[in-house]
Amino acid sequence: MAKALTEVVKEDKKTTELLIKNGLVFTEEGFREVTIKIIDEEIVSLVESEAGPLIETAENIIDASGCLVVPGFIDAHVHFNDPGRTDWEGIETGSRAAAMGGTTTIFDMPLNCSPSTISLQNLTDKREYLTSLSHIDYALWGGMTGTNLNNRQELAQMSEGVIAWKSFMSESGIDDFQYLSPTELKQAMLAAKDHGKVLALHAEWEKDIARLIAFNKQHPWLNERSAYLASRPISAEEKAVSYALELAAKYGTALHFVHISSPKVVRLIEKAKKSGVNVTVETCPHYLIFDEEDFLREGALLKCAPPLRPRQEVEGLWECLADGMIDTIGSDHSPCLFSMKATDSIWDAWGGIQGVQFTWLAMVDEALKRGVPLKQIFPLGTSNVADRFGIEERKGRISPGLDADLVFFCLDETTVAEKESFGFRNAFSPYEGRVFSTKVKKTMLRGKVIYDDQKGVTNEKMGVCLN
Incomplete structure (x- = not known):
């Protein structure tokens, strides 16, 4: 007894x-x-x-x-904008919303706070600033960018205090967080491997996107919302992922792709994984629920990058998930002021979706509708995340110790997603x-x-x- x-x-x-x-x-x-x-x-x-x-x-x-x-969820992809842009969110309100949705640990991204977490001083300041502000546990990403990549000693020092590295292969939208050129990405791959850390990538091919944005802005043969979709095609995502996979295979870097939006790209990653590349893939609830028709109807509220895809892509992602090809789910909670969405032009609107409170309500709801076993869903936000980012001795499972x-x-x-019940700072959301x-x-x-x-x-x- x-x-x-x-x-x-x-x-x-x-x-x-x-x-x-x-x-x-x-x-x-x-x-x-x-x-x-x-x-x-x-x-x-x-x-x-x-x-x-x-x-x-x-x-x-x-x-x-x-x-x-179930185990408390781990959201490895949030932007809580703290310090520096707490009118957009802040860890106090962001963590409150996360707790309401069952998330007990978040990894805060290195950009959208101000300054970005791309130096040892910025990392130290952010860590000190966040003390005693969060309702839930958290870890911090470090940013590897075109401006700090050559500061090898400082990056090595930073690596001891970050959960993993994050880089962009296209413009990030934040002035002090520069994307990596193809040549710089090689350096980043080697640095991340030397530090023993995962390198996460926003993978869209910048040269293609820049050309398509310029074309669609100058030749408005489509309405603006359709033009935005056309400016960031799946091919740009596929090209960036293919290049990064080649480098990861060559250098042995642990790679993690964030917010992948197409089953074609997921299958490309799965092929590399089976060939021995150390790679994992995340997608987000909005790519599994909303589609481009929702964006064309709702506009900036559902603007994100990569953009929402056609319904057949959504269904294909669910097939990939059911087949075990998707490793993690992250909310990519990217909040802002409502005025940053209510712009005259879709090009000027902030790209990001507020959803951290509803990630797992949405995932469970959709899985039940589709008959996908919950035992396949829950690891995507618990044990898989803990294992990939090295916190499995503390988080991710209901297990002794x-x-x-x-x-x-x-x-x-x-649960009805009513504005009055929103936990995040600015009460609007596509949910x-x-x-x-x-x-x-x-x-x-x-x-x-x-x-x-x-x-x-x-x-x-x-x-x-x-x-």
């Missing part, structure tokens, strides 16, 4: 023990009817229902009846008005409930930096 669940004193430190009971728990072996035992911040055991009763008190129990209990980061999903309740066939009931970070669907997000900001 398990020992009594009480608060005990060990070496003058109070230890709190907690049980999560009656839920259907997602584990490495699949969904199981087990009780999760937590001591302080850590999962210590999973007890089978038939193992016998546990001695318990009401204060030590969370009843998860009717819920799936790991942080007690948990999400309680109820499949018998719905507004959607009804999801599931609800996040609770989110737990390291053994504490940080979000409850009745009480909201707690005031306590207990998020810590992981790197």
Whole structure:
């Protein structure tokens, strides 16, 4: 029989023990009817229902009846714009929205904050600034750009404090975050390998995009929204990915492609993966839900890069996902002021989608509609992310020894994405008005409930930096 669940004193430190009971728990072996035992911040055991009763008190129990209990989600792709552009978002509101959607860890991208995280000083300042501001745990990306690539010593120092490196193969839209030329990308590949870090790429071929943007602006044979779609074709994505894969194969770099929008490109990456290239691929919920017709109708609200694709591309991505070719899902939460969307020209509008709060509501809802097993969906935001970025000893699974980061999903309740319920700073999103066939009931970070669907997000900001 398990020992009594009480608060005990060990070496003058109070230890709190907690049980999560009656839920259907997602584990490495699949969904199981087990009780999760937590001591302080850590999962210590999973007890089978038939193992016998546990001695318990009401204060030590969370009843998860009717819920799936899954690992807290890890979103490796957010732009929370902190410091420097907190009127766009900020980690306080961004992490609040993430917690409401079941995300317990985020990796903050090195651009859209100001200044960009492309120097050791900027990284140090950002880390210090973010202390005690986040509701959830976080890690920081470092930026490898055309301006800092030759600062080899500084990049090596930065690598000790970043989760991974991020680079662009096309214009980023941020003045102090320059894209890498094809020659510079070779240097970046070697540097990332030397640092033992993953290099993530925004992969669109700049020369092709620049030419097509200029052409479509000067020859408005299409309306502006159609012209924008035409300016960033799948071929530009395919060309950039092909070139990067060749370099990764040559240099042995660990490569990660972000926000891939086409099944053709996913299959190209899968072929390279099978040939031995150390590569993974992320896509985003908006490429799995919305299509170019939605963009043509809604405009800047759904502007992103790469842009939304035709419906057959969306369906093809789902086929790739079902076949196990997609490794991770990231929200690519890229917020801004509403005035930056409400521009006269689509070319001038900010490109980015606010969605961190709805990533997993949308993914679960869509998977249920399509009959895709949830056991295939959940690893894309949990264990796969943790494994790829080296935090698997703390995050990503419900397993003894790991942080007690948990999400309680109820499949018998719905969630309506109403403006009044948005957790991020600026209350607009393409998800507004959607009804999801599931609800996040609770989110737990390291053994504490940080979000409850009745009480909201707690005031306590207990998020810590992981790197």
